[in-house]
Amino acid sequence: METKELKLLLQLLGCPDYRGKVGEIKPTSGTKVSETQRFCRKLADRELVTLHEEIKKFKISPAGKTLLKADIENLPLSEAELKVLQVAAKGPSTPGDTKLPAAKRQPLLLDLCDRGFLNAIERKIVEVSLSARGKEFLRDDYFDANARRNLQLNAQLLTNYIQFMRTCIGSVPPTTPTPTPEPSASPATPPPSPQAKPSDSELIEIIHKIDSRLPTNNYTPIYHLRAEVQPPMTRDELDQALFRLIEDDKIQLSSLQDGMSYNDEQLAAGIPQEFSSPLFFIIVN
Numbered sequence: 001m002e003t004k005e006l007k008l009l010l011q012l013l014g015c016p017d018y019r020g021k022v023g024e025i026k027p028t029s030g031t032k033v034s035e036t037q038r039f040c041r042k043l044a045d046r047e048l049v050t051l052h053e054e055i056k057k058f059k060i061s062p063a064g065k066t067l068l069k070a071d072i073e074n075l076p077l078s079e080a081e082l083k084v085l086q087v088a089a090k091g092p093s094t095p096g097d098t099k100l101p102a103a104k105r106q107p108l109l110l111d112l113c114d115r116g117f118l119n120a121i122e123r124k125i126v127e128v129s130l131s132a133r134g135k136e137f138l139r140d141d142y143f144d145a146n147a148r149r150n151l152q153l154n155a156q157l158l159t160n161y162i163q164f165m166r167t168c169i170g171s172v173p174p175t176t177p178t179p180t181p182e183p184s185a186s187p188a189t190p191p192p193s194p195q196a197k198p199s200d201s202e203l204i205e206i207i208h209k210i211d212s213r214l215p216t217n218n219y220t221p222i223y224h225l226r227a228e229v230q231p232p233m234t235r236d237e238l239d240q241a242l243f244r245l246i247e248d249d250k251i252q253l254s255s256l257q258d259g260m261s262y263n264d265e266q267l268a269a270g271i272p273q274e275f276s277s278p279l280f281f282i283i284v285n
Contacts, residue, residue: 001142001264004031007040009048009138010153012130013160037125046265048134051098055095055109056245057122060088064117070240074102078107079103085117087092092121106114140235145278197232204250207282219254220282221262223269238273242282249285256280 007027012018026036043049049204060068064085067075075082095105112118130138138161144151162255198206203225210224212215229238245251255277256262256270270278 002039004028004035005043005106006142006151007153007157008036008039008043009130009133009134009162010157012049012128012134013138014156017129018135019127021127025128034274040117040125040128043134046133047131048137050131051125051127052127052129053110053111053123054106054126055120055122056124057094058088058109058113058118058120061117061119064088064112067117080104080143081112083106084096088118089214101224135164135168137265140230141268141270143270143278145264145267145270150165179216184258197237198229200245200250202272203229203238203241203245204284207251207284210283218283221266221269222253222280222282223262223266225282226269242271251285252283253279254283255282 004027008025011025011027012020022033022036022040027039040051041047044051067077067086068089077085080100087093087097095102095109098105099158100106100108108123109118109120113120171258207220207225210228211218211220214220214224216224226235226238233241242251242253246253253271255273256267256279267278267280270280272278
């Protein structure tokens, strides 16, 4: 992840409901709006943010043209929608060409585009909000493989992140003791819960299955295992389980030497080390 992309996410953490206007979430004061929009689209491609756009220019689609040729009394359109399609049928149009009240234009245009009756020629990002995946990424997965990179975070961005993490910690529901189940009269063993956390030995079996499915030649990238067991396990629980398996001489963990073949999220799955590359590959002994 580029530094400016990360700073944009941290800017969003300081916005109400994690949603801000494009001009207010610039990664740096010198970042142009067009550059900010480019970062927003890259983050949206990774599902880390949600874009809220306006249609600035549009045209009628082939489906829209076909619809206008049908019996006007049976068209599945409101009077306003029909008016927009008739305007668009004359050529590329702007929202103002529809002569509709300003508050109604964008919802109606976006809906007609979603239904395939209009094609947007020009869209403009108006606001951006942090997605559920974006919150999860910042809370659980973010990891910078380049420990020497100087992010140059200002106090506000750091405060935004700390406050976000405090909110996350405060939202974790208290753990309640699980009631002891009554002894069952049936001799049959109940099936294990699908959300049950795997034991250390079960982790070995899961690693074997991943290795045979991909295969990874007993050199399994750790992000495959995290995808299988997180949840129900947390990142820290899995890391501790892997260290136990190392102590028991069941597995080895190998560092990543060249990260060019992996994306930022996959690299972030590694276990960081203080003075060397993160532990990234799992080898079963």
